Amino acid sequence: MSARLCSVEEIAHQAYEIFQQLAPDNLSEQDIEQFNLHYEDYGFIEDSEPDDSWQDFVSLEIEPEHFVQVLIGIEYEDGDEVFAKILISRDLDAPFCHVLWKQNGSE
Template sequence: MTGPRLYSEEEVTHQAYDIFLELAPDNLTEQDVEDFNQHREELGFIEEGEPDDQWHDFVALEIEPELFVQVLVGLEFDNQDILFAKILISRDKDAPFCHILWKESE
């Protein structure tokens, strides 16, 4: 028996970023979207890694680290980072899943 067909971490990171760009106007303030668009070329970051424990509070899934990637999207300033979205995305081609925790409005 073969295991699940998986996207690479790079592929799901690109997918997560595309989803972020598509949904950001509906989930972030106009100012946040403006700030991100203005500064993303020089200050933007996209980091992928293993999902952290916080996801257990938000999704009712067994989060197997080899099947999911956590992607952070934000801006990196000298004095602080601004995290706009924390994304949990599935690598399994046959079981698509994506959940986003958006930056809180201030």
């Protein structure tokens, strides 16, 4: 039986909704203000295949076709500021999400 997967676009949208819900509890007020001020013009939601670093944070096997890595941040001239790096499952029958938040002025 094959997994029921939602599209990468749908899962990236879901990751952004999770970011919006959890950001007030995980980012500083200054980070939230910065994000809200610049997101419309310079913000990004970037999806990709999960990188190997997730194995340091989660104990499950990350199958690239079942998971998406989503970065949410602001693109500045001198580099990107990533506010959240999210690992999220595309499998509708096995929901999973893990967020790595920006910490103390670093990514």
